[in-house]
Amino acid sequence: MARTAGSHSGITGPKVRQTALRLFAEHGYAAVSMRQIAGEVGVQAGALYNYTPDKQSLLFDLMQAHMVELMAAMPQDSSLAPIDQLEAFVRFHIAFHHDRPDAVFIAYMELRNLSEPNFAVIEDMRRSYEERLRAILTAGQGIGAWDVADAQIASFAVIAMLTGVNTWFRSGGRLRLDQVQDQYWHMVRNAVGAS
Template sequence: MARKTGSHADVTGPRVRAAAERLIARHGFAAVSMRQIAAEVGLQAGALYLYTPDKQTLLFDMMRAHLEELLAAWAEADPGGAPLPRLEAFCRFHICFHLDRPDAVFIAYMELRNLAPGNFAAIEALRRRYEAALEAILVDGQAKAAFEVPDARLTTMALIAMLTGVNTWYREGGRLSRARVEEIYWDLARRAVGA
């Protein structure tokens, strides 16, 4: 099927991914059809396959793009140096980055079960790289007696779960500002590592 008149791959491709992200975050991967995604973008259903071979690939590409963007952004934001300021930077970065992308975060955590085994392994490897960045900070803090952490891996997972949980309840314009949420969560994380 021909591409819709006036469409361009560099414009329509991102629109397809954005529409899929909105629909999947709202209804779940299993409930969203390629036909619904095409309609959301204003394409004929067959034209969608010019931008992605199938729904599984679309889901994988969205998750991979999110995690690669996360890793690149943290690499840029990481101040290096002493463990305590690095942990604070990580906590604030994680909250800020994730609050700006609620649909991508929801999909990255809730739709893992819908990935084919090979795609799951690739996404899991990216997630582990991000987790390893925090774990390295905690291990460094233990080595320098800046943190009291009984198990760095377990503490890593607990902190990430706590920080990501902000997305489930935070609403812009609510009782707490983003800055205040960051302050409170940083205080909770600092206490969790005994600093």
């Protein structure tokens, strides 16, 4: 199949993903057509299939890429005390997700649109991320650094609290990102009963 005149796989492929990410975040996966993505990219609708087999694959690729990047960037220094690991996790989660609002929105809001096999892969990746926080909370619990009745429930609560920053925080507002990280770290410490 001939490539659309003026397109280049090293440029057009990433542009397809960036455009799909933006459109899915703005309008929702179900409301966006491949034709709409192609129009914004500046290629014929059929040319999109040079870059992705279908819209479901495109959604899955976006979510998987986000999770791979998240897991690769996550701090993992087991030589630190659990309290320091927890602080690093809190600050990392807020900063990482702040820089990727569209990817975060899609990762949480469009899970329902994944096929069963794709959902299983993403859910497994999410569990691995949650397990990192659960391991930190369990380690701190084991040495009496805090009082958590159930590390799994606490990890879900902390992640939900931290991810919520994306719904309201905007750069250039009343608080800087580091000030938000400071306040959330204080709240997380209190939530887990850190001594």
